[in-house]
Amino acid sequence: MAKRTDPNIIDGFASVQALKHATARKKAGTASKKPPRKEVALSPAPAPQKPAVRTIVPQKRLVICYSCKYSHTVSGRMHNPFCPKCKTKLNIDNVVVDGKHIEDILTIGNVEIKPDAEFSDGLSITGQRIAIDGDVTNIESITASEALIIRSNAKFKSSSINNVSGLVIIPSECNVKTGSQLCCNIIEISGTIDADIVVEKSATVHKGAMLKGSFSGPSLIVEDGGGLSGNINLKPLQQN
Secondary structure (H helix, E strand, C coil): CCCCCCCCCCCHHHHHHHHHHHHHHHHHHHHHCCCCCCCCCCCCCCCCCCCCCCCCCCCEEEEECCCCCCEEEEECCCCCCECCCCCCECCCCCEEECCEECCCEECCCCEEECCCCEECCCCEEEEEEEEECCECCCCCEEEEEEEEEECCCCECCHHHEEECCCEEEECCCCEEEEEEEEEEEEEEECCEEEEEEEEEEEEEECCCCEEEEEEEECCEEECCCCEEEEEEEECCCCCC
């Protein structure tokens, strides 16, 4: 005789199977529900940045024709080295004098005179920046359009110097001593100088530099660490 089972009574095996089926249905329902897709707004690509434009202004310099003495200003490099007045082709080379020299030095470049340079009497030197580190006492005229640089071994006569810009530079580690008066518009001292100095505008003694002798002019600037020893005569600046 078949055994009847009470429908209100669930045995252990049936309960385990029912729990498995319920769990499987729950997982299937969860997997089928995908989260809504989010739409991401794409920002426009940044515009490429233009590189910064740097404008370089050509440096101006004074050019003096050594043939007719006509002076004019040029910007940057001189590609057409002719005097606009007399049409003379100008020498643009830098010149270094080392040893015996018997000819005039005529250039719109720079001139450097070494300690062992020797010159014949009555010569002329013309250049943009002229650096003297030798004996030029027998030179008739020295014309510097931009600056006159005086080093330790320099010997010269003030009467022979035509410093157009009026700028004199005493480099660092140079010890200059001259028995003649040194006249200029501006002097920049980074080394040591012992001289009778007369300036029309100003003198600056930089840190570590030394000014000895006498000074006369409207302006004297001594930086911290600069030295001063001698007679000082400050006079008013002459008004034009």
